[in-house]
Amino acid sequence: MSRAPRLASERALILAPYGRDAQVAAAVLKEAGVEAAICPDLAAVRTSCEDGAGTALIVEEILQEDDYSGLARWVDAQPPWSDFPIIILAQRGGGLERNPAAARYSRALGNVTFLERPFHPTTLVSVVQTALRGRRRQYEARERLETLRAAVVRQQQDQQHQRLLINELNHRVKNTLATVQSIAAQTLRGASAPLGARDALASRIVALSKAHDVLTSEQWSGANLDEIALQAMQPFRLGLGEERIVVEGPRVRVPPKTAIAVALALHELATNAVKYGALSNADGHVTFRWEVGKGRAAQKLTAVWREADGPPVTPPTRAGFGTRLIERGLASDLNGEVAIAYPRDGVVCTIHANLDDEGEPARATPLPRRLAVADDDGAGASPAA
Ligand SMILES: Nc1ncnc2c1ncn2[C@@H]1O[C@H](COP(=O)(O)OP(=O)(O)O)[C@@H](O)[C@H]1O
Ligand SMILES: [Mg+2]
Numbered sequence: 539m540s541r542a543p544r545l546a547s548e549r550a551l552i553l554a555p556y557g558r559d560a561q562v563a564a565a566v567l568k569e570a571g572v573e574a575a576i577c578p579d580l581a582a583v584r585t586s587c588e589d590g591a592g593t594a595l596i597v598e599e600i601l602q603e604d605d606y607s608g609l610a611r612w613v614d615a616q617p618p619w620s621d622f623p624i625i626i627l628a629q630r631g632g633g634l635e636r637n638p639a640a641a642r643y644s645r646a647l648g649n650v651t652f653l654e655r656p657f658h659p660t661t662l663v664s665v666v667q668t669a670l671r672g673r674r675r676q677y678e679a680r681e682r683l684e685t686l687r688a689a690v691v692r693q694q695q696d697q698q699h700q701r702l703l704i705n706e707l708n709h710r711v712k713n714t715l716a717t718v719q720s721i722a723a724q725t726l727r728g729a730s731a732p733l734g735a736r737d738a739l740a741s742r743i744v745a746l747s748k749a750h751d752v753l754t755s756e757q758w759s760g761a762n763l764d765e766i767a768l769q770a771m772q773p774f775r776l777g778l779g780e781e782r783i784v785v786e787g788p789r790v791r792v793p794p795k796t797a798i799a800v801a802l803a804l805h806e807l808a809t810n811a812v813k814y815g816a817l818s819n820a821d822g823h824v825t826f827r828w829e830v831g832k833g834r835a836a837q838k839l840t841a842v843w844r845e846a847d848g849p850p851v852t853p854p855t856r857a858g859f860g861t862r863l864i865e866r867g868l869a870s871d872l873n874g875e876v877a878i879a880y881p882r883d884g885v886v887c888t889i890h891a892n893l894d895d896e897g898e899p900a901r902a903t904p905l906p907r908r909l910a911v912a913d914d915d916g917a918g919a920s921p922a923a
Contacts, residue, residue: 547590547677549573550666553583554597554627563595563662570663572670584609593623593669595653601626601643610646619680621649623669628652701757708754712747719743738859742805745770749801753794761797763790763839767826770804778817783808787828790839796891799871800841806860807843807887815885816848822884823847830893837894839874845884853880 550567552574554560564574575591577583583594587609600606616622624647628637644650649672653665719740726736748769752761767785775783792800804826808817816822828841854861861878864887869876872891879886 548592548670548674549575549590550670551575551577551583551586551591551594553577553580553594553600555579556597556599559597559627566659566662567666570667572663572666580604580606580609584612587612587622591622592673593625593666595625595627595666597627598629598639598643602639606646613646613648616648617680619683620676621672623649623651623672625651625653625665625669627657628654630655704754704757708750711750715743715747715750738809741809742802745801745805746798749798752801753797758794760791760793763787763792763797763800763828763841766792766797766801767804770801771808771826774808774812774817778812782817782823784823784825784827786825787841788830790828790830790893792839792891792893795871796839796873796893799868800889800891803864803868803876803887803889804843806864807885810860811845811848811885814849815851816845819847819849821847822849828889837892839889839891839893841889841891843885843887843889845886848884850882851880851885852882 550572552560552563553576554563555578560576564576567574575586577586577594580596580600583596587594613622613624626640626643626647628640640652651665651669653662722739722743723736725731726739749761749766752765752769764785764787767787771783771785808824811817811822811824816824822845824843824845826841826843828839830836830840831838857865864876865878872889873894874889874891876887876889879888
């Protein structure tokens with residue numbers, strides 16, 4: 539919308555090309571503090587409307603003689619906030635009921651008021667001022683609409699910005715994980731490194747990075763547990779057959795921290811099952827099932843990893859990295875408890891997590907804006923700096 543000066547948008551257009559009617563009307567309005575612009579014909583009225591006007595006064599004879607379809611089209615094409623008021627200066631005795639043309643004008647020109655001639659100057663002023671007051675309301679509505687629209691656009695831009703930042707951050711995290719992996723590989727190449735340590739470390743880093751991928755696709759707002767679990771199990775299901783690892787549970791969304799904790803726990807559990815448990819022979823199998831509480835307990839998640847038909851289990855005498863990671867490290871990330879039991883017929887790991895992520899810092903927290911302009915060495919990437 540063009541930014542017409544305030545006066546233009548509040549002026550009254552006058553089309554009364556007979557005698558001195560227009561001049562007289564303009565003078566009366568001016569006296570009352572209303573700016574008036576005299577138009578020579580309907581085309582000029584239309585152009586002036588486009589430039590901005592508060593109302594238009596048109597003598598009825600013009601509408602009888604001239605083609606007003608151009609003005610009608612402009613009326614039709616008004617934006618939703620606009621309902622331009624038109625005052626038709628009707629001929630004597632041309633009251634609505636006796637004047638079939640009047641209904642036609644109303645249909646074509648919309649917001650029409652008829653003012654029968656001759657009229658008292660005070661009547662003219664009050665009719666015009668009423669029209670202008672209505673028009674002012676329309677301008678207010680327009681302003682509110684524009685403010686709303688701007689807010690929506692801003693919100694969309696912010697969301698896009700946030701998506702960009704999250705993608706950027708994820709990209710950097712992935713690069714960092716790759717660097718960590720390569721440093722670890724170089725370091726562990728030395729003769730003193732325990733056998734298999736390199737592969738174990740590499741596969742843990744891959745598990746972490748895959749959980750990051752799931753979270754990134756969801757803008758780090760959280761993840762569906764089935765997606766996280768299936769993805770963590772995917773390499774094992776691919777290698778051993780899907781039927782040996784069953785993943786089952788209702789659709790539940792978990793906070794990012796929980797998603798990563800579960801992904802890493804599953805990775806350790808599956809690796810152990812392959813090394814010592816139900817996935818180490820030909821017939822053993824594993825189920826990972828979960829449920830969420832109902833009603834008040836809707837935020838409580840219980841997930842159980844259960845092995846069966848593996849070699850007989852003997853409770854271990856030492857806790858390795860897997861056990862420590864699951865029982866201690868992840869319990870706090872899960873905001874709950876984790877317990878591993880070693881019954882003879884198969885390991886059972888029970889996870890109780892609280893999904894209420896109040897105070898969960900990773901959830902939909904806008905990243906610092908300056909990340910966007912961080913330099914290549916990533917110096918700007920530390921939110922704490
Ligand atoms: N699924 C399992 N079945 C039987 N024993 C297991 C299973 N998982 C773990 N264990 C026992 O628990 C021990 C500790 O496991 P963990 O903490 O992951 O360390 P690591 O895998 O390095 O041995 C293992 O050495 C093994 O004896
Ligand atoms: Mg282990």
